[in-house]
Amino acid sequence: MELEINGEVYQFVFGFGFVKEMNKRFAIDGRGMKMNAGIDTVVTNLYMGDIEILVEVLKVANLTEKPRVSEKDIIEHIGQCEVDTVFDKVMDGLKESGFTKRKTLKLVEEIEKGQK
Structure with missing residues (x-):
């Protein structure tokens, strides 16, 4: 997944x-x-709209990458854009990764089943 923050991808x-x-x-x-x-x-809190978890998820998901984004830049980016779009991109990324897909899809299914 990628995000453009302050002109940098x-x-x-x-x-x-x-x-x-x-x-x-x-x-x-x-x-x-x-x-x-x-x-x-992560999935439960993202689903519920927890901004703090969103920031943490983005920080950790970028830890192994270059360039590295600062927490301050992540927070400013979230504040300047449509926050639901960022939540959706992160959830899509979790649903697509081979390391998180199975558990994410199961949790989302359980959460949505519980809301009915």
Whole structure:
């Protein structure tokens, strides 16, 4: 996925490194067990429109890429454009990546089923 921010095109990758970092940030520890909840947390919060998660997702998805975008530039970009478009692009990226597709599609299906 790519976004043009301040005239510069940045790449955002939802690969293994992204999944690993999200799982590290959003692990659930309990009773001696560790459960990876990175994609679960990301997809649920993105679906609900959480701006803070949107910024975090973009930061992590750009960590391995060059050029690197700053958090400040991401926040300014979101503030200057149609925010729903950014949410949609990120969700589409998660639905298309081989590393996140299966879980993302299942979670979206469950969320939408619960809303009916």
